[in-house]
Amino acid sequence: MTDAKVVHLNKVAPEHSPTPPVGRLPVALIQVRDKAAQQLKQALQALFDNADDTLFEMADRSTSNAEQNTFFEAMRDLRLKRKSIERGFLHKVFESFATLNQYEIGQAPQLDAVSFDKLALIQNDELEESVALDSMVAKVKSRDGVALSHLTTRLNALVSKKLDDKSNPFGPLVLCEVFLDACSRLGVEIKVKLIILKLFEKYVLSDLDQLYAEANQQLAAAGVLPELKSAPIRRKPGQVPTSGSRSGREGGGALPSEGGSYADEGVQEVFGVLQELLSQVRGTGLPRRELPADALPISSGDLMRLLSHLQQRTPAPAAMDDFDLRQQLEQLLTRASVKSGKARVVGEVDEDVINLVSMLFEFILDDRTLPDSLKALIGRLQIPMLKVAVLDKTFFSRGSHPARRLLNEIASAALGWAEHDNTQRDSLYQKIEQVVQRLLNDFVDDPAIFSELLADFLAFTGDERRRSELLEQRTRDAEEGSAKAELARRQVELALNERLLGRTLPEVVVRLLQEAWSKVLMLTCLKHGVDSPEWLAALATMDDLVWSVAPHEDPEARLRLLELVPGLLKELREGMASAAFDPFSTSEFFSQLEFLHVQGFQRFKRPLPEAERLVSEPPVTEQVAEVLAEAGVELPLLELPPAEEPELADAPAMVEVVEEIVLLAPGESRVQEPETSLADDDEALLQVDNLRVGSWVEFQEDEEHKLRCKLAAVIKPTGKYIFVNRTGMKVLEKTRMGLAVEFRRSAIRLLDDALLFDRALESVIGNLRRLKNA
Structure with a gap:
């Protein structure tokens, strides 16, 4: 069964975008x-x-x-x-x-056997x-x-x-x-x-x-891979598909597979299509083979030996820019021709393989998705990959081919790799370098080494992925928690401003509500929500406190105040204790609040005849002391001023709440730069809306620095887009509008996370078709 991954979209109807919006099918x-x-x-x-x-x-x-x-x-x-x-x-x-x-979103692998x-x-x-x-x-x-x-x-x-x-x-x-x-x-x-x-x-x-x-x-x-010949064939159960295409096993024997021969018609057909395209562009896009009359093609085995000779002399990554494989191979063939006295050339099938692999690596080394510092390292794999393709033409068509998968896995792991001053200390760079070096040193003609290295590399990236997914999940959880806290903070701000904005109240009460009771409200909102009885009770306590310190002339207010204060003080104490508010500050608040209530009771003294006053009501001081004692408050003996001198008592400091109360999280600054406003149908906003969780992007921070990161979460309540690096650590957060501005000034670029080899092969086929039609 074929596992071909040849993907080309040039012939698909124009209305079909190669990357259609999420959910929309061509x-x-x-x-x-x-x-x-x-x-x-x-x-x-x-x-x-x-x-x-x-x-x-x-x-x-x-x-x-x-x-x-x-x-x-x-x-x-x-x-x-x-x-x-x-x-x-x-x-x-x-x-x-x-x-x-x-x-x-990928699920973490299940580790339980x-x-x-x-x-x-x-x-x-x-x-x-x-x-x-x-x-x-x-x-x-x-x-x-x-x-x-x-x-x-x-x-x-x-x-x-x-x-x-x-x-x-x-x-x-x-x-x-x-x-x-x-x-x-x-x-x-x-x-x-x-x-x-x-x-x-x-x-x-x-x-x-x-x-x-x-x-x-x-x-x-409709133009989707018309080269794949998919004629309907009804076979009897158990009948094996016929094998062999025109390319067959030219240039080397095919490798055995787990499930049978690779040489079935579906798998080999892709290389045949590529050969046909190459033959049609020789003399236009590719140089025509001008061979001497007595030219003698070398065998695939001799080609493998020449490639092994060059493989041992592959330059270091820093010198890869000047390395031309075809030129080096031509020099070796010239020397062989001189030595044998006959013109030696590469066979036509092997020449096609060399051209295809060279074009694939030209794409890979020009690919903007690969970090520059890793391109040269991956470029050193050209000869080992060429040797595999000479041995087994299904390298071009079978997505599960170990050599092809290894290249794809290396490129996928490198997608989120950030440039470092000292690349040698990065574990991923070291692992890729180790894989490359092992192939250059040990790969002769046994492709089994690719399966071994693939398994080892997958184990390494699997460990890294599990660690990064764990940290990424923690990052998402933390951001969602922050978003909930932010929403709760806004609810508390709204409740405070509805009750305090525009009013003149004792300064101590405003501070108590803003600094202490706001924490009680926020905790209640987070635990129970704004529709809960607990939230309504906390608001009622706040309303009772504001009423208890406001001036009242109605004689009935005195009775209500006498009934209200004990329960009010108890609720305030319990609420502030539940929010773990600082005990010292709590004690200070209550001392000042008790004094305010004493003054409130004092305002209710009425000018009654002396005898009636002595008989009908106890002194205000005693009343207040009894009320406060019921609330568990011990007061020193208060010396109240005589009735005829009510102004001698210290008047409480009053404050008018004229600015909206703003609650800040620890370390937060509410000062925000005004955002650019774009129209709803602006193309940049549409680009942001098409971003999906898991997308890798590259931000151009300045002329020299780029930041690669992945969109880990979109926190809907706050509208924040959270980006993490390849370890799962948060590195950036943006608003929808902020991202749109970045898109508009071309400071953000989407990284293509499709398989590298598949993209390269797609590009090669597209280029060959264009040359053919030119």
């Missing part, structure tokens, strides 16, 4: 989806139309009444739920397409179902593997999500899982479920070759 793909969905719908209807007869026949063969009733009940259940299963199946199929242009003990716990029913599923999928892949793989390759040319045959929405595995999910509400036994699965295989999966052929034909007609 028109060509929508047409394929709709036509295939119609075929699946008809196949599903045929399944249900025949299910009754099948189940009735099984019931007729039953050996017991219980077994017969099982099939009759299944028939009834299937009739009742048929429509919902059909709708659910098609809905899930459409849903699987809807996510193809949506970025998914699955033991045989755990496997033993799987229910027998689930095991039977799983075995049946595997068998059905295997049959489709055996019969229609090439067509499916071509369809997967074409879908990858149109969508941002990387697909393989397992995740292809039309793949047998996805369709089976979708069908099982749609049937999950059926209350049938496993033997009935297995019969239904067999019907699904017979009426739906058996016709997938036609679906794949038509889908490939539609996409090819």
Whole structure:
């Protein structure tokens, strides 16, 4: 089965953007989806139309009444739920397409190994179902593997999500899982479920070759990789696809694979297409081969020996700019010609391989996505990669090829790499350098070294990724926590300003509310929310405090104040204690507040006759002392001024709240530079809105410094875009408008996170086509 990843979009209809907005599918793909969905719908209807007869026949063969009733009940259940299963199946199929242009945040790898003990716990029913599923999928892949793989390759040319045959929405595995999910509400036994699965295989999966052929034909007609020949071929189950294309095994034997020969028609076909394009541009884009009449092509084995000789003399990274592989090889051939007395040249097939690899590395070394300091290091891999391509032409077509994957993994790991003054101390640089050096030293003609180095490099990047994902998650959690705190702070500010702005109150009360009670309100808002009884109670306490220190002339206010103060002081104390407010400051606030309340009671003294006053009410001092004692407050004996000299008591310091209260987080400064305002439909804002979490970008900080970072989160409540470096540490935050300004002045550039080799091959094919049409 091919795993080709040749992707070229030049022939796709112009209206299809290579990077369509999130969620939007290209028109060509929508047409394929709709036509295939119609075929699946008809196949599903045929399944249900025949299910009754099948189940009735099984019931007729039953050996017991219980077994017969099982099939009759299944028939009834299937009739009742048929429509919902059909709708659910098609809905899930459409849903699987809807996510193809949506970025998914990678999940951290599961580290728990699955033991045989755990496997033993799987229910027998689930095991039977799983075995049946595997068998059905295997049959489709055996019969229609090439067509499916071509369809997967074409879908990858149109969508941002990387697909393989397992995740292809039309793949047998996805369709089976979708069908099982749609049937999950059926209350049938496993033997009935297995019969239904067999019907699904017979009426739906058996016709997938036609679906794949038509889908490939539609996409090819729309200009999506028309070079892939995907003619519908119906084979008997178990028949192996024919092997060998015109390129065959020229230039060296193919490597053995885990699943069979690489030389099947789908895999080798890509190199054949590349050869054809090369032959058509010789004399225009490429120099024509002018060979002496007696030129004798060297064998692929001799070429490998020459390349190994050059490999041992690969210059250091700093000198790679002056290294021309083709020129060096030409010099060696000239020396060999002089020595043998006959003109020695590279064979045509091997010459094509050399040209293709050279063009691939020209793209790689010009790629702006790769950091400059790593380009020279990766450039040293040109000869090892060329040797692999000489040995195995599927290097150009098979995405899972170890050498190709190694190059892609190195480039992916380097995407977030930042320039360092001392690159040698960076662990990633050291690892890449180690891989390159090992290949230069040890790779002769056994490609198994690439698998070994790939496994080692994946283990290294896996460890780094797990650490960075952990830190990145902590960064997101911290930012979301900060956003919640910011929203709570705004709610508290609003509550304070509604009650204090424009009023004149004792300075101590304003300070108490702004410095202490604001913390109680914020804690309550975070824990319980603004609709909770706790929040309303905290606001009521604040309202009671403001009322208790305001001047009142109504005689009834005295009774309310006497009733209010004990509970008020208790609520204030408990609230401030719950917010862990400084005890010393709390004591100071209460001392001043108690004095304010004493003065408040003092204002209620009325000019009654002496005898009546002595009989009817105790001195105000005693009343206040009793009230405060109930609240747990001990006061020294207060000497109040005589009634006729009320102005002798110290008047409290009053303050008018004329400016809005602004609460700041620790270390925060609310002074913000005014942001540039752009129209809603401004192109720069649209660019920001198309950014997806996980996108890598490069900020041009100044003429000399660039910052590479990844969008880790968009905090919706505050509108902040949070960026982290490759270790997961926060390095930057921007607003939507701030990012738009950066886009507008071209100070921010999106980094292409598509696979490096695939992008390089796409570029080479595009260039060859342009030369052909020139």
